[in-house]
Amino acid sequence: MAKSVAESSSKKGLPAGIWTTCKKCEQILLRKDYEENFMVCPKCGYYARLNARKRIAYLVDENSFCEFDKDMKPVDFLNFPGYSDKIKKSQINDAVVTGSAQINGYKAALAVMDFEFMGGSMGSVVGEKIVRAVEFAIENKYPVIIVSASGGARMQEGIVSLMQMGKTSAALARLAENNLPYISVLTDPTTGGVAASFAMLGDINIAEPKALIGFAGPRVIEQTIRQQLPEGFQLSEFLEKHGMVDIVAERKDLKDVITKALNFFCGKK
Numbered sequence: 293m294a295k296s297v298a299e300s301s302s303k304k305g306l307p308a309g310i311w312t313t314c315k316k317c318e319q320i321l322l323r324k325d326y327e328e329n330f331m332v333c334p335k336c337g338y339y340a341r342l343n344a345r346k347r348i349a350y351l352v353d354e355n356s357f358c359e360f361d362k363d364m365k366p367v368d369f370l371n372f373p374g375y376s377d378k379i380k381k382s383q384i385n386d387a388v389v390t391g392s393a394q395i396n397g398y399k400a401a402l403a404v405m406d407f408e409f410m411g412g413s414m415g416s417v418v419g420e421k422i423v424r425a426v427e428f429a430i431e432n433k434y435p436v437i438i439v440s441a442s443g444g445a446r447m448q449e450g451i452v453s454l455m456q457m458g459k460t461s462a463a464l465a466r467l468a469e470n471n472l473p474y475i476s477v478l479t480d481p482t483t484g485g486v487a488a489s490f491a492m493l494g495d496i497n498i499a500e501p502k503a504l505i506g507f508a509g510p511r512v513i514e515q516t517i518r519q520q521l522p523e524g525f526q527l528s529e530f531l532e533k534h535g536m537v538d539i540v541a542e543r544k545d546l547k548d549v550i551t552k553a554l555n556f557f558c559g560k561k
């Protein structure tokens with residue numbers, strides 16, 4: 293069904309890419325409407341994962357984003373099989389985009405993870421770019437906002453990827469010592485070493501609905517503790533109920549919720 297409508301639209305001479313399909317319910321959607329709806333399916337409410345560029349476009353004031361360390365690329369220092377090829381073939385340099393931006397007039401340092409690059413895994417570049425963004429914030433007395441989307445640490449960088457957990461957490465501790473706020477936004481999925489470090493350290497932790505958030509996957513936990521896990525375990529709503537997440541915010545409201553937090557921490561604009 294999905295295919296036939298898309299095919300017939302191309303036969304009618306409509307421009308390519310005018311339609312898109314919801315990954316969950318397979319509803320055919322007009323791409324323009326879908327993008328205006330923040331890539332949330334109007335039929336079933338499914339949240340498509342956003343790459344970093346799209347997320348930044350939805351979140352910051354127009355033309356306010358100024359990118360940091362755009363050309364920083366990872367190095368395959370362990371000669372891990374296949375890693376060099378992956379780096380070479382990728383259109384994106386690494387799994388985080390950082391910069392300064394304004395959000396409803398509030399200046400902030402921003403780091404947005406990109407799941408499209410190796411599952412948003414955290415290696416040396418992710419850690420270094422986040423730390424530099426935090427240091428920029430300390431220097432300029434800006435708040436920090438990090439949007440996480442990650443499968444965890446990057447095994448291709450071995451122990452160096454794990455070191456980024458401590459490195460980013462230490463930078464955020466220095467931010468706190470300087471009395472500057474950190475707003476963490478957790479999106480689907482935020483797991484492993486990222487969940488176990490900076491993603492959970494926000495002065496306020498905001499999650500998107502139904503995002504998978506946790507350290508290890510449910511199967512590993514069930515096998516370890518030999519107990520069945522409760523319904524909805526590791527989803528945003530469950531974590532909010534149990535105090536791990538402060539607010540579950542719909543994507544369309546996210547900019548406003550962040551603005552309210554900035555207003556609370558930094559005063560009126």
Ligand SMILES: [Zn+2]
Nearest residue numbers: 314317333336
């Ligand atoms: Zn849908």
